Amino acid sequence: MLLLGTFLTAQEIQLPKDLSEEYVFAQSQEGYPKIITKNGYYQFKINWTYKDFGSIKNTLNNEILKSFNNQNFIALKDSIKTTLILSGGGHVFSQSHKGIKKEDSSVEQKNQFNASVFLYNNQIYMYGGYGFWSFKDYITFFDNATGQWEILKTKSKYIPQARWKAIYQVLNEKLYVLGGRNSPKESANKDMNLKDSFYFDLIEKNFVNLGEINPKIPLKYSYGPSVIINNKKAYLEKDQIIFFDFKKDSAVSYFKKNLFEGIDIQRPAFEHLDTIYYIKHKKNTSFLVQFPVSNLNNLKPVFYSMFLKKKVASQVALGALSVFLICWIIFKLFAYKDFIKGLVLFDKKRIYYGKESFFLSEKQLLLIRHFEKKNQISTIEINKIISSKKYVKSHFTLLRTDFIKEINVIYKSVTNRGSNLIEEAQDPLDNRYKIYRVTNQVFQKESFFSFLFKS
DSSP states (O other): OOOTTOOOOOEEEEOOTTOOSOOEEEEOTTSSEEEEOSSEEEEESSSEEEEEOGGGGGSSOTTTTSSOSTTTEEEEEOSSOEEEEETBSOOEEEEETTEEEEOOOOOOOOOBBTOEEEEETTEEEEEOOEETTEEOOSEEEEETTTTEEEEOOOOOSOOOOOOBSOEEEEETTEEEEEOOEEOOTTOSOSSEEOOEEEEEETTTTEEEEEEEBOTTSSOOSOOSOEEEETTEEEEEOSSEEEEEETTTTEEEEEEOTTTTTTBOTTSOOEEETTEEEEEEEETTEEEEEEEEGGGGGGSOEEEEESBOOOOOHHHHHHHHHHHHHHHHHHHHHHHHHHHHTTOEEEOSSEEEETTEEEEOOHHHHHHHHHHHHOSEEEHHHHHHHHOSSOOOHHHHHHHHHHHHHHHHHHHHHHHOOSSOSEEEEEETTEEEEEEEEESSOEEEOOOHHHHHTOO
16 A cells, blocks of 8 residues: 555566676567567566577678667567667668568668657658758658658748757657757857757648747756656656646656666666556666656656747737837827926916916916916906905905916916016907906816826
8 A cells, every 4th residue: 555655666676687788678569578689589577588589580680780779779669569770760670579570671871860759650750860960850751661761741831940859759640849959050059958849740741830948847858768658758867757748738847866766868668557667777787677657646746837838819919008008108298298398387276387386375266267268357357356345446456456466476486487477458348447368378287197098
C-alpha cells in the first residue's frame, strides 16, 4: 500500500551477464524492455530470457553494424517488428525474432543527427537535425518501396528555423515541435535555445506557427530519454520529469533531488503498465530500473502554460481603445489649457485669469453673470442688483460708482492690466440715460470633465 509522502521502491534489476556495451535498449512488441545485440535479443518480464538469431546473425555486414548502441541507432517499434534507424540518416534495419534484416538501399548519410524521428502510418520520418555543418529545416521519409530516403514536399509558406534536439510528439495527424537548438546567422551565439513552437500537419503538408515558448518552462530542448504517459510526452532528467500536453498547451514538472539518479541519458526510456523503464549506472554497474508512475503522486507538480499568452482580439481592441482614449484626453487637456488661456472666467465664488483668482461677493457675481449673457446693463438694472431699497437718484449714483470701482480694482489685480473691466457710457438708444458695458468678455468657468465631452 502506498503511504502518503512515501515512495514505492524503484526496483533495480541486473542486466544479463556478460552483456557488452554493444547493444540497443528498446521496447518489445508487448511493451516490455528488450535488449538487442548483433547475435540475439533479451526480453524482460519477470526475468531475462534470451533468443538467439541462429544462422541469420552473420548475414549482415558487421562494418554497417559497428558501434551497435543507442547513440548510433534509434529504435522504433510497431506491432510486428522493431525498426533500427542509423543516427544521422541512411541505413534502416528491421529486427524480429528471426534476426536483423537490412531494409534500405541507402548509404550512411550523416545529415540529420539528433533529428525528430517518428513512425507515422508505418513509415519512418525525420524532421530537422544537424549534419555537414548545417542545421536542417525539412522532413525526410524512408520510402519502403525503393529503400531510399526522400525529402517530403510541403505546401507551407511558413518554414520554421532549422534545428536539432527538439521536443516533439505526433498527435492527431500532426507533428508538434517545441524548441530545440540552432546557431542563428544573426547571432554570435552557437547552438543556442530556440524560443518557438509549431506543428506540421501530416495530411495538409504545411507548418503552423504556435507562437513563442513560455520562458519559465524548465526544459527548452531534448537531450535525454523520453516516455509517453497518458498520451503526453515526458522528458526525464536526474532531478525531475517534465510532461508536455500539446492538446492543452500546458507543461507540468515534478521535481525531487536525485529522482532519477544515475539515469543513462544515452539510452531511451519507456512506460508500460504504469511503470517507467530506464537504464541506470551505479558503481560501474548498469541496471534496468522499474520506476512506478504512482511515485509522482507524492510530488508537488508545478504547472506552466506552454506558450506566451497571445492577446485575443478583444484585448487588442481594448488596448487600442485605451491608447486612443489616453491620446484623446491629452489632446483635450492641451486644448482646455489653450481655451482658458487669456480668458476672464468666473464660478460661484471667484473670478479667474490664468493662475490668479479673487473672491467675489454675491452681488458682484450677479453683475458678472449678466455680462456673460449681455455686454451691457442699464442703470435701472444695476440699481436692482445693488439694492432693493428705494434710494434717491443721487444716492444710487454714488453706490453704483463705488460698486463698479470695486469690481474694476479686483479685475486689475487679477489680470495685472491697467484698463477697467466695466466702463460707463451713454445709452445709444437714449442719450439722457447712462449704461455700463464690459471691455473684455467674461465666461463661466467650465470644468475639464465637461469640456472633455464637449463637441
